[in-house]
Amino acid sequence: MSDSESREFCPRCGDPVPARAEPLPGVPRDRDARLCDACYFEDYDMVDAPDRIEVLVCSGCGAVHRGNRWVDVDARDYTDVAVDEVSEALGVHVNARDVTWAVDPEQVDENTIRMHCHFTGVVRETPLEESVVVPVKISRGTCDRCGRIAGGYYASTVQVRATDRTPTPEERSRAVEIAESHVAGKEGDGDREAFVTEVMETEDGPDVKLSTNRLGEEVSRRITRELGGSVESYPTLVTEDGDGNEVYRVTYAVRLPKFTPGDVIDPGDDEGPVLVRNVSGNLKGVRLTSGEPYEEPFEDETAGRRLATRDDAVETTVVTVEDDHAVQVLDPETYEAKTVPRPDFFDPDAETTPVVKTRAGLHILPD
Structure with missing residues (x-):
């Protein structure tokens, strides 16, 4: 068989192309594999990028809305958020290898960041470079958590009192500190349902309103573990959820001991x-x-x-x-x-x- 008979020809321009290896059994044939390099690269895009990205950011806590939920992000500013969102949205062609990329953000105005993205890679043993520009629009809203906080939502109250006396200033401040520290730890672990709604100082001791009943129980146990005393809970039915389940608001009455150190x-x-x-x-x-x-x-x-x-x-x-x-x-x-x-x-x-x-x-x- 002559060389001319063993060659394949580009179906678009008719130029001869080197014979390529057959795909493995079960792997579909790439219809563009028969194209010569010139025709292949005419329509080839190494990067698939959206024309525009809109990012909804909570103006209260900085969380980003992704899909159907709010996500806390570890970002210094909105530029970091824009870089993360662009990284998620960009797609690189499956045939490209040894791909590297860099991004140069351009702050257009307070709410718009233009992301200049530059890619390099190798396709068909040919080094390629490609640049795309993706505008990122930052819009602001209020996440569910911040909405609840602003609306004064709470599910439990921890009341700190003492037997035959009023709590000392040290006990008052320490009880509140224990509650805030515990909630901060939950927030640090990614629990967006954990927050302190309000701290009220009364003559008899502080009242700490918390977002969940579980938080109220945990905080009251931590207070008595350190400051002594006992806890009693008093649930109150407030409503029913969409499934008909009863929803209770619980008061945790912390009773500090009659005596204090000293x-x-x-x-x-x-x-x-x-x-x-x-x-x-x-x-x-x-x-x-x-x-x-x-x-x-x-x-x-x-x-x-x-x-x-x-x-x-x-x-x-x-x-x-x-x-x-x-x-x-x-x-x-x-x-x-x-x-x-x-x-x-x-x-x-x-x-x-x-x-x-x-x-x-x-x-x-x-x-």
Whole structure:
């Protein structure tokens, strides 16, 4: 068979083209494979690009609307958003290999970015270059999450209160901090349903409104885990959803313990006052008469009474150490020498020591 008989000819221009390998069984034949390079590249587009891209961005949080949902994007500005959207929209021909591309954004106005995209690749062993320009229009709206926040939507309320007292300023601020930190962690994990709707300060303690019932439960448990106390929930039926399911709004009543760290209390066991050190879980402290550790569960919140706080302590002079169980100190009010119990935490070499005077008597406090 002669060379002329073994050659194929371009069906468009009639020029001879090199014979090409047959496709593998089951792989459809590319009808353009019989074209010569000149005819093939006449209609060849290495890049398929849209004429225009519109991007809807939430003006509140910067989320981008993709498909039928809002997506948080890690972008410094709208130019980064435009680059991401163009990257998703561009298509490269399947026959191109070793493709590289670069983009040069041009800010036309506040809402329009013109993306100059330059591509290089290899097709039929021929290096090619192609450039396209894609205008990106930025429009602004409000995502579902920001709409709910603006509308004051909430599903649960965490009420922080305390037994026989009002929460301290430190407890108030820490409870709110725990709630906001927990929600921020959920947001960081991509939970767009998590947000704090409102924090209300009342005379009895803060009320924190949250977006879901689950958040309310989690936040209330975290508060009591750190600050102590208990939680009770009170659901209220508010409506039904589209499927007929009942929708409840839940109030989580956090009840902080009767005592706080730093309180000097009489636990009612006739063994002397206790300095409270921790109220998470059980009531923990130190016995001021002996220095022994004290721990009891909160079985009866009405038991015991507060005698003073650590802030009531004053520094006084140590007169003499009498023995292993007693020491003389000056009464800070009368300046008389008084013999008081010597707890284990007392330093016998100290010249002064903090004391607190209550209806139970005069007692030394730990430094």
